[in-house]
Amino acid sequence: xxxxxxxxxxxxxxxxxxxxxxxxxxxxxxxxxxxxxxxxxxxxxxxxxxxxxxxxxxxxxxxxxxxxxxxxxxxxxxxxxxxxxxxxxxxxxxxxxxxxxxxxxxxxxxxxxxxxxxxxxxxxxxxxxxxxxxxxxxxxxxxxxxxxxxxxxxxxxxxxxxxxxxxxxxxxxxxxxxxxxxxxxxxxxxxxxxxxxxxxxxxxxxxxxxxxxxxxxxxxxxxxxxxxxxxxxxxxxxxxxxxxxxxxxxxxxxxxxxxxx
Amino acid sequence: xxxxxxxxxxxxxxxxxxxxxxxxxxxxxxxxxxxxxxxxxxxxxxxxxxxxxxxxxxxxxxxxxxxxxxxxxxxxxxxxxxxxxxxxxxxxxxxxxxxxxxxxxxxxxxxxxxxxxxxxxxxxxxxxxxxxxxxxxxxxxxxxxxxxxxxxxxxxxxxxxxxxxxxxxxxxxxxxxxxxxxxxxxxxxxxxxxxxxxxxxxxxxxxxxxxxxxxxxxxxxxxxxxxxxxxxxxxxxxxxxxxxxxxxxxxxxxxxxxxxxxxxxxxxxxxxxxxxxxxxxxxxxxxxxxxxxxxxxxxxxxxxxxxxxxxxxxxxxxxxxxxxxxxxxxxxxxxxxxxxxxxxxxx
Numbered sequence: 001x002x003x004x005x006x007x008x009x010x011x012x013x014x015x016x017x018x019x020x021x022x023x024x025x026x027x028x029x030x031x032x033x034x035x036x037x038x039x040x041x042x043x044x045x046x047x048x049x050x051x052x053x054x055x056x057x058x059x060x061x062x063x064x065x066x067x068x069x070x071x072x073x074x075x076x077x078x079x080x081x082x083x084x085x086x087x088x089x090x091x092x093x094x095x096x097x098x099x100x101x102x103x104x105x106x107x108x109x110x111x112x113x114x115x116x117x118x119x120x121x122x123x124x125x126x127x128x129x130x131x132x133x134x135x136x137x138x139x140x141x142x143x144x145x146x147x148x149x150x151x152x153x154x155x156x157x158x159x160x161x162x163x164x165x166x167x168x169x170x171x172x173x174x175x176x177x178x179x180x181x182x183x184x185x186x187x188x189x190x191x192x193x194x195x196x197x198x199x200x201x202x203x204x205x206x207x208x209x210x211x212x213x214x215x216x217x218x219x220x221x222x223x224x225x226x227x228x229x230x231x232x233x234x235x236x237x238x239x240x241x242x243x244x245x246x247x248x249x250x251x252x253x254x255x256x257x258x259x260x261x
Numbered sequence: 262x263x264x265x266x267x268x269x270x271x272x273x274x275x276x277x278x279x280x281x282x283x284x285x286x287x288x289x290x291x292x293x294x295x296x297x298x299x300x301x302x303x304x305x306x307x308x309x310x311x312x313x314x315x316x317x318x319x320x321x322x323x324x325x326x327x328x329x330x331x332x333x334x335x336x337x338x339x340x341x342x343x344x345x346x347x348x349x350x351x352x353x354x355x356x357x358x359x360x361x362x363x364x365x366x367x368x369x370x371x372x373x374x375x376x377x378x379x380x381x382x383x384x385x386x387x388x389x390x391x392x393x394x395x396x397x398x399x400x401x402x403x404x405x406x407x408x409x410x411x412x413x414x415x416x417x418x419x420x421x422x423x424x425x426x427x428x429x430x431x432x433x434x435x436x437x438x439x440x441x442x443x444x445x446x447x448x449x450x451x452x453x454x455x456x457x458x459x460x461x462x463x464x465x466x467x468x469x470x471x472x473x474x475x476x477x478x479x480x481x482x483x484x485x486x487x488x489x490x491x492x493x494x495x496x497x498x499x500x501x502x503x504x505x506x507x508x509x510x511x512x513x514x515x516x517x518x519x520x521x522x523x524x525x526x527x528x529x530x531x532x533x534x535x536x537x538x539x540x541x542x543x544x545x546x547x548x549x550x551x552x553x554x555x556x557x558x559x560x561x562x563x564x565x566x567x568x569x570x571x572x573x574x575x576x577x578x579x580x581x582x583x584x585x586x587x588x589x590x591x592x593x594x595x596x597x598x599x600x601x602x603x604x605x606x607x608x
Contacts, residue, residue, distance in 0.1 A: 050460060076462035088457035092449050092517065093577055101446045105462035111471060114442035115435040121442065128443070148579040168462070 003028045003204055004049065004080075004172055009058030009068075010228075011048060018044040019055070020228040026172065031198050031205045033219035033236075035212070037249050040225040042208040043085065046174045049206075050082050051075045063171060077105050081165035082174035087157040089149035095160055096145040099132035102164035106131075135167040136160075139193060155186045159193070166197065172204040173197075179211040187214055194218050212250070216240065224249065269572020270520040274433070277527065281426055285419055293418055297490050299530045300425040301483045306510040306522035307436045308479025313508075314516035315440055315577070316472035317452025318367055321504055322360065322379040325386035326477045328499025330356035330484025332390065332397060335405040335494045340396070345408035345489055352488075353481030360477020364470035371455075383504065390496035402495025405488050421489045428482055436519050439475070441576050448472055449517070449577045502544055506533070509551045515561030518578050524562055 005025040011018050018041045026032050034042050047053040049060060051072035060068045067075050089098055107128055109121040136142050139159050144152065152160060158178055165173050178194075179187050191214055197203050209215040215222065216236040224232040224239060226248040232239055239245055266272065284296045309323045333352030337343045343351075366378045390397050410420035439445055447468045450458040455465060488494050506529065514525020529547075536543045558564065564581035567573040574582060 052456065052459075071464070072456075072459040073462045073464045076460055082460050084457065084460075088454050088460075090450050090453035090457070092453050092579055093446070094579065097446060097449075097577060100443070101450050101458075101463075102461055104443060104447060104450075107443045109442055109444070111439065111444060111475075114439045114444050117438045125442070148582065164461070 001028055002026060004062045004206075005060070006045070006049065007059040007061070009045075009048060009055045009060060011044060011053060011055045017228050019048065021058070022225070022228070022230050024223050024230060024233065026204055026206055028171075028204055029198060029202045030220040031194060031207065031218055033215035033222040034206065034208045034225060035210070035215055035222060035239075035249060036225035036231075039227075040249075041228040042225055043176055044228075045225065046082060046176055046206070046208065049075075050080060050174060076168075079169070079171035080174070081168060081170040081172070083158070083161045083165055083176055083178065085176045085180065087154065087161065089152070089157050089161060089164075091148070091150040093149055094145065095136065095141070095147050095149060095152070096129065096132050098149050098160065099135055099145075099164055099167055100128045102135075102167040103128050103131060104168075106168055131167065135163050138166070139163040155182045158182065159190075162193070162197075166201065166203065169201075170203060172206065175205060175207040175209075177208050177210065179209055179214050182211075187211055190214065191218050266572060268570045270566070270575070271572070274520065274523065277523065278426070278430060285422055290418065293422055294490070295530065295534050297418075297422045297425050297486075298534075299527050300422075300429040301487050301490065302507075302510060302526040302530050303429045303523050304425075304432050304479050304483040304486070305507050306514065306526035307432055307519065308476040308483070309507050310511045310514075310516065310519070310522040311436060311440065311448070311479070312472050312476035314511055314518065314521075315445060315452065316448040316469065318469065318472060319372055319376045320363060320367070320379040320473070320476075321376050321508075322363055322383050322386075323476060323480050323507055324499045324501070324504035325383035326356045326360045326480040327484045327487070327503070327507075328386060328390065328494075328496070329359055330481030331488040331494050331499070332484075333481070334485040335403070335488040336396065338406055339403065345406075349482075349485035349489070352485045353478060356481025356484060357474055357478040360480065361470050361474040363477075364466065364473040367469050367473065368466055380501075383501070387496055387500060390499070397496075400496060402493055402497075405492050405494060407492055408489045418490075421486065425486045425490070428486060432479060432482065433519070433523065436479075436522075440519055444468075444471065445577055452517075502547075505544075505547055505551065509547050509554075511561075512551055512554050512559075513561055515563030515578075516559075517580075518561065518563045518575055520566075520573070520575065521561050521563035524566075528562075 002025040007023050009022050010020055022045060036042055044053065048055050051070050054069050059066060062080055063078055090101065107124055109124055113121040133142065133145060136145055141160055141163065162178065179190055182190060194205060195218060198205060207215065219236055221234065222236050222239045223230060224245050231248060232242045232245045281296055285293055288296060305327060312318050312320055330352050333355040334348045337348035337351060338345060363379060363382065367375055370378055391400050407417060408421060410416060413420060415423055447463045450463055451465060451468055459465060510525035510529045511522055513529060515521025533543060536546055554561065560580040567581040
């Protein structure tokens with residue numbers, strides 16, 4: 001059953017058609033990889049889905065409701081979370097405070113409750129902290145709670161960011177290049193983490209990724225974009241063989257990999 | 262009692278407010294006035310720090326909003342014959358409403374552009390105070406009747422003093438608590454990354470409006486108290502120099518720190534009084550102080566306090582946190598791959 005669907009979505013920036021009539025759907029509890037060369041429109045697709053960019057045309061439905069043109073925070077409130085290509089941990093907060101901010105929509109204390117420090121508000125705060133620690137523990141970062149966000153290594157930040165999206169119990173998480181800049185060991189850990197998230201939490205994961213080994217290994221389905229258009233969609237092993245994909249992306253990448261090694 | 266509790270920021274605040282509480286018993290009229298001014302500026306700095314230090318909105322309208330609070334309170338008394346007790350809350354709310362409207366330009370503008378837009382608003386407010394003479398009495402200002410404390414066992418200046426003390430205490434407590442709640446976290450999230458904040462479900466308009474509303478409410482209360490304290494208002498009290506004083510207070514004390522606002526405000530009011538004899542030096546000294554702190558101690562005195570004394574940690578304030586420094590120094594990118602290191606440097 002599809003939880004998120006994108007139907008005929010197009011968007012242009014000036015003369016550049018970043019997305020051209022893209023249609024795709026994402027089922028509950030699956031991992032979908034999005035691949036394609038740089039500038040193919042992968043990040044734009046995520047931006048359009050999560051409400052940062054408004055599509056020029058086309059429909060986006062999430063949890064049986066149209067969300068095209070809705071504000072990002074409202075879409076987030078419906079259970080759609082995402083991470084970004086560049087680390088977006090809040091630098092002025094500790095890791096724990098970052099995680100608690102991830103629970104913003106799951107807490108309700110208003111200005112007056114906060115100012116008067118009501119009993120319920122205090123209770124909620126300690127509940128949030130407990131949930132935040134639990135979520136850090138889930139990704140193996142329990143010992144990092146009091147570190148400042150910007151004192152973590154690049155790879156550590158990625159994992160904490162994923163934990164921060166998971167903490168609000170989203171239905172779907174969009175990951176923008178979660179493995180960028182990770183060492184091979186870390187990529188293997190990420191692979192395990194993503195599978196655990198799918199299997200234990202039943203969260204749908206949509207992942208843009210250039211590390212082909214990761215994306216082909218972990219994805220149930222792969223969507224390939226090139227120049228704003230979807231050129232292929234299918235199971236990883238089908239995608240590997242698809243001549244159009246090899247032409248546009250994979251072939252070049254394998255050649256580049258050989259050249260480098 | 263542990264050393265932590267003894268040397269910590271709570272003891273500092275208790276000591277300061279304890280001193281301010283007993284001040285009227287010893288001080289002459291002049292020092293009572295200085296103490297009262299300190300309280301007014303503590304309120305101003307607390308509000309401004311919520312907006313600038315926590316929510317990251319580089320706005321320059323606080324002096325004008327302060328003026329609106331003062332004029333609102335004073336004019337309602339003069340024109341409508343209201344008592345101070347009725348006029349002050351209305352003046353503060355008026356300041357809050359006008360200040361909250363500034364959240365709308367802030368939704369589109371950030372950094373230097375927001376600074377310029379709010380500066381334009383401040384100058385426009387000055388113009389109105391100068392030229393709408395039938396209502397504001399123009400450049401010369403006007404006298405305000407003294408608040409009536411008839412029903413309380415205090416008189417005149419002492420009444421305003423204790424009222425300011427109570428207001429400063431309550432507003433300090435509110436700022437302390439609000440910045441420790443999910444609202445404080447939403448402010449800091451907005452400051453550190455608007456897009457990520459939105460992706461976590463934080464509505465920028467709501468929280469920008471809330472930050473502007475809080476800071477203008479604080480400024481409005483301060484304005485109302487100031488009009489009662491001085492018994493006289495004129496436009497020049499709320500000009501650009503006033504804005505620089507307030508900015509200097511939160512920079513010297515520490516951006517994004519509640520206790521820093523109190524330190525900065527009390528210290529700079531004292532400095533201002535020392536320099537009052539040499540009127541023209543005030544602006545030079547304040548300007549220099551602002552520049553020096555920006556260069557040498559951009560996070561304010563509160564960072565030094567954190568470094569040297571236990572018990573000065575605040576939530577959502579990491580600069581100078583001792584443990585934080587250790588973990589950074591030990592090299593968060595030790596063990597990272599060259600790609601990671603490059604990525605860290607890029608970020």
